[in-house]
Amino acid sequence: MTAAIAVGVLTAGGFFLLLRPGLVRVTFGFVLLGHAANVLLLAAGGPERREPPLIGDGDPAGMADPLPQAFVLTAIVITFGITVYLLGLARAEHLAGSGSRSGTGPEGPAESAEPPR
Amino acid sequence: MSGLVLALPVAVPLLAAGVLVACPGGRRAQRLITSAVSAGILVLSAVLLAGSLDGTVRGLSMGGWPPGFAIVFAADALSTLMLCVSAALVLASLAFAAGTGDDASPWFAPLAMILSAGVYGAFLTADLFNLFVFVEVMLVPSYALLTMSGGRARTAAGRIYLTFSLLASTLLLAGVGLVYGVTGTVNLGELAGAARQSTAAALAVGVVLLALAAKAAVVPLHGWLPRTYPEAPPAVTVLFSGLLTKVGVYGLLRVYAVVHEGTGLRWPVMAAALLTMVVGVLGAVGERGMRSILTFHMVSQIGYILLGLALFTRAGLTAAVFFLVQYVLVKAALLMCAGAVETAYGTDRTDSLARREPLIAAAFLVSALSLAGLPPLSGFVAKLGLVDAAATESDHLAVGVAVGVSFLTLVSMVKIWAGSFWGGEDPSREESLLRLMARATVRPALAVPALVLTVPSVVLGIAAQPLLTAAAEAAGGLLDASAYVRAVTR
Numbered sequence: 286m287t288a289a290i291a292v293g294v295l296t297a298g299g300f301f302l303l304l305r306p307g308l309v310r311v312t313f314g315f316v317l318l319g320h321a322a323n324v325l326l327l328a329a330g331g332p333e334r335r336e337p338p339l340i341g342d343g344d345p346a347g348m349a350d351p352l353p354q355a356f357v358l359t360a361i362v363i364t365f366g367i368t369v370y371l372l373g374l375a376r377a378e379h380l381a382g383s384g385s386r387s388g389t390g391p392e393g394p395a396e397s398a399e400p401p402r
Numbered sequence: 403m404s405g406l407v408l409a410l411p412v413a414v415p416l417l418a419a420g421v422l423v424a425c426p427g428g429r430r431a432q433r434l435i436t437s438a439v440s441a442g443i444l445v446l447s448a449v450l451l452a453g454s455l456d457g458t459v460r461g462l463s464m465g466g467w468p469p470g471f472a473i474v475f476a477a478d479a480l481s482t483l484m485l486c487v488s489a490a491l492v493l494a495s496l497a498f499a500a501g502t503g504d505d506a507s508p509w510f511a512p513l514a515m516i517l518s519a520g521v522y523g524a525f526l527t528a529d530l531f532n533l534f535v536f537v538e539v540m541l542v543p544s545y546a547l548l549t550m551s552g553g554r555a556r557t558a559a560g561r562i563y564l565t566f567s568l569l570a571s572t573l574l575l576a577g578v579g580l581v582y583g584v585t586g587t588v589n590l591g592e593l594a595g596a597a598r599q600s601t602a603a604a605l606a607v608g609v610v611l612l613a614l615a616a617k618a619a620v621v622p623l624h625g626w627l628p629r630t631y632p633e634a635p636p637a638v639t640v641l642f643s644g645l646l647t648k649v650g651v652y653g654l655l656r657v658y659a660v661v662h663e664g665t666g667l668r669w670p671v672m673a674a675a676l677l678t679m680v681v682g683v684l685g686a687v688g689e690r691g692m693r694s695i696l697t698f699h700m701v702s703q704i705g706y707i708l709l710g711l712a713l714f715t716r717a718g719l720t721a722a723v724f725f726l727v728q729y730v731l732v733k734a735a736l737l738m739c740a741g742a743v744e745t746a747y748g749t750d751r752t753d754s755l756a757r758r759e760p761l762i763a764a765a766f767l768v769s770a771l772s773l774a775g776l777p778p779l780s781g782f783v784a785k786l787g788l789v790d791a792a793a794t795e796s797d798h799l800a801v802g803v804a805v806g807v808s809f810l811t812l813v814s815m816v817k818i819w820a821g822s823f824w825g826g827e828d829p830s831r832e833e834s835l836l837r838l839m840a841r842a843t844v845r846p847a848l849a850v851p852a853l854v855l856t857v858p859s860v861v862l863g864i865a866a867q868p869l870l871t872a873a874a875e876a877a878g879g880l881l882d883a884s885a886y887v888r889a890v891t892r
Contacts, residue, residue, distance in 0.1 A: 303569070308561060315568055322575040329583030352471070353582060356531055360575055363538050367568060370545060374560060381554050 288328035295321035308375035312368060319364035323357045330354065405462035407450070408475040411443050411485060411522035412536075419515035432511040433500055439515065440493040443522065447485035454479045455875050461528070461889030474589060476528040476890045480723065480876035484525045484652055487727050491644035491734055492518045494851050498738050499637035501847035502745045507550055513543040514641060524649045528890040530578045530588040530610060533653060537574065537617065541567050544646060547638045548630065559633035566626035570616035577609030590660050591890035594883055597662045607661045611654060618650030620708065621678040624701045628685060631700070632693040636741025639693065643700060643737055644730045651707050651726060655719075659880035660887070664714035672712035676803045679705030683810040692740040692818055696733070699773065699814065702807060703729050706788055709800055713791050719877030721787025724869060728780035728862050732772045735855035739766040742848035743822070756823040759844050763823050765852040770815035772859040775808045780862035783870070 295317050302314030330350035336343045338351040418439045422432055454460065454477060463472035477485075496514065499505040520540025527533050545567075549560035582588050584602045597604035616623040627647070631639050658664065658671070682702025689695045703725075710722020739762050743755065756763040772779035775786075785808055792800040862869055879886055 303565070311565060315572070318569075318572045322572050322579065325576050326579040326582070329579045353579070356578070356582070359531075359535060363535075363542075366542065370542070371564065374545075374549060374557065374564065377549070377552065378557050378561070381552070381557055 288324055288332055292321045292325050292328070295324065308371065308378055312371040312375065315371065316364070316368055319360070319368075323360055323364075326353045326357045326360065405460055405475075407446065408460060408462040408477055408526055409464070410446060411489075411526065412519050414443065415439055415515040415519035415522070419512040419519070422512040422515065426508050429505065432508075433496065433505070436496050436511045436515060437493060440489055440496060440518065443518075444486065444489035444493060447482055447489055450477050451479070451482035451486050451872065454482050455872060457875065457878070457885060459879070459885045459889035461892060473532055474528045474591075474890045475526045476886060477526060478876070478879045478886050478889075479872060480652070480655070480879055481525045483723065483727060483872055483876055484648070485522055487730050488518070488521050488525065488645055488648070491730055492641070494734060494738075494855055495637055495641040495644070498640055498741070498848070498851040501845065501851065502635070502637050502741060504551075504635045504637035509546065509550060513547050513550075517543040517547070517641070517645065521645045521649055525652060528590045528886070530581060530590065530593070530657075534571070534574050534578055537649060537653075538571060540646065540649060541571065544642060547641070548634050551635055555633050559630040562626055563630040566616070570613050570623075573616065574610060574613035577606060577611075577613055580606035580609055589890060590656070591887040593661045594887045595661070595663050597666060604662070604666060607657065608667075611657060611667075614650050614653040614657065615674065616650070618647050618654060618704055619701050620650075620654075620674050620704060621681040621701065624678065624682070624704075627701060628689075628694060628697045631697040632691060636693075636737070636744055639697075640734050640737045640741060643697075644734045647700065647704060648726065648730060651704060654708070655711055655722070655880060658711060659714075660883045663883070664881070668712055668714070671708060672797075672800065675705045675708035675712050676800060677705070678702065678708060679803055679807040683807045683814070686814045687810070690821075692743065692822060693737065695814055695818060696736050696740060699811060700733060702811065703733070703773070705807070706785070706804065709788055709792065709804065713795055713797070713800075714881070715791055715795060716874070716877055716881060717787065717794060718791035719880050720870065720874045721784060721791055723873035723876045724787060724866070725784035727869060727873070728772070728784055728859060731855050731858045732769050732781060735765060735769040735852050735859070736773065738848075738852035738855065739769070742844050742852060745848060746844040753822060754824070759849075761846075761849040761853060762844055765849070765856045766823065767819065768856045769852075769859060770819065771812075772856075772863065774812035774815050776812070778860075778863045780859045780866065783863055783866040787870075 299314045299317035299321060302310045302317065305311070305314070330353035334347055334349050336347040336349060338348040418435055422435060450460070459476055459478040462475040464475070465472060492514070496505070499510065505511060517540050520536045520538070523536035524533055524540060527536055545560065545564050548563055549556055578588055581593070581603070584600070584606045585593060585596055587593060597607050619627040631642060634642060658667065679702050682698055682700070682705060685701065686695045686698035689698055707722045707726050710718040710725065742762055743759070768779065772781040775781040775784070785804065789801050789804050792804065
């Protein structure tokens with residue numbers, strides 16, 4: 286139940302940020318969504334079994350399922366790489382002069398640098 | 403030949419990308435390495451395809467782990483067919499990129515290699531989580547390729563593309579998590595038929611299918627594609643068009659066939675197929691640039707493939723696989739024509755090109771007629787097969803929509819032809835014409851890849867039987883997945 290609520294709150298927050306103008310906010314939205322997916326993956330392994338999954342080190346019935354943990358590890362690495370790329374893109378947009386104004390942000394619609402086609 | 407060869411299409415391009423980054427060398431060396439690698443994979447996949455035509459499925463469990471823990475690869479007729487056509491497309495795009503100069507950046511070659519490794523991996527893997535990983539391996543370089551050359555329009559397109567792809571990827575990951583939570587496995591073989599046995603599993607797999615549909619640009623999840631592809635550098639559009647959405651389509655075919663065994667979602671898939679056809683083709687009516695029209699047609703053509711999947715009969719799936727293979731080549735040829743014109747003239751909204759550029763005009767005409775489905779070209783065989791399969795199932799609505807959309811496709815192609823290739827010079831566009839006159843014409847290096855890619859659409863139209871046989875074998879593997887399941891759970 287805790288995991289379900291955590292996934293719900295993270296997803297709601299993530300989507301809220303995704304719908305905001307500005308690529309940096311979108312980036313944080315994806316960080317939250319990534320966490321939501323990771324919590325979901327961990328919950329998929331059965332949250333009640335928490336012993337370290339090491340052979341000869343405790344009761345096999347209480348051992349955590351290592352496969353979702355491996356999934357999450359992979360997913361975290363991917364999310365991290367994407368976050369860095371998103372921040373790079375936000376910087377490129379900023380340098381190109383559009384910043385957060387490519388939508389209809391508080392500063393109003395961006396002026397078009399190119400003639401309309 | 404041991405199963406280990408299945409790892410080569412993923413390992414070799416990744417190694418090549420590493421080598422290209424570590425020792426940059428000249429552009430000539432880069433072109434040599436990338437084309438040698440892609441040609442090698444083309445040959446390998448052709449050999450694998452020949453070996454899988456009798457119904458054998460080659461499986462590989464990496465590292466000797468038991469299936470369920472190992473990274474499992476499997477190559478049946480569908481996988482190897484897709485591998486074959488993708489490798490051919492990568493080779494053609496690399497040649498085209500050399501012509502347009504899009505490979506001027508030292509990063510182009512390694513990124514293209516990583517992208518192709520992800521695509522080959524996605525076609526070979528038999529595990530939902532690895533499918534997610536390979537989709538990411540394919541998408542991360544695509545973000546960089548799209549925005550690499552900078553510019554405002556491209557950065558804005560990159561933003562839409564990135565946001566939407568990431569959202570779909572997150573959905574895919576969540577879907578994989580749900581599948582694991584419900585069934586305790588992500589191995590496709592162990593999931594065979596799971597959706598028919600439990601509603602919870604069907605819902606979890608439904609999330610995966612939804613994410614794959616977003617990757618394949620199925621209506622109503624198609625909005626990102628026509629907004630972003632026309633902004634990419636020409637050679638990158640060709641590379642994307644033949645690879646990215648096709649991985650989504652392949653995933654849909656494979657997961658729906660294995661996990662749902664083709665039942666349970668017939669009406670949603672059929673509705674999505676028909677909507678995708680109609681919305682895509684109508685969207686193209688409102689566009690004016692050559693590449694924007696062509697990218698909207700990509701959406702519409704995805705609908706045809708889904709139609710075969712919705713029917714899920716031997717004839718329907720055979721036609722869908724045939725359609726998929728020939729369409730990758732035809733669309734690449736069309737986008738190469740548009741890209742070549744754009745590279746040479748600085749715009750893709752030109753006029754009276756037929757006289758100036760007979761080679762490009764010929765390539766465009768043949769490919770456009772094939773896309774619209776006129777005999778004796780390959781698009782005709784594919785569409786005839788689909789319409790015939792729908793008629794056999796007495797699905798008259800699907801027959802009507804498929805034929806109607808073909809007509810509208812033809813109208814769109816005629817619009818491009820009449821606007822950009824045919825006729826005299828438009829006096830109202832004097833200024834742009836003066837600019838055209840001053841520029842050089844399309845160089846042969848730009849025209850040759852497009853011309854070469856029109857050959858298959860003629861050959862596959864006249865002598866369709868070999869590909870039809872292979873497509874029928876692939877369709878058989880989808881209809882009865884037991885050989886595939888045995889290969890990936892053994």
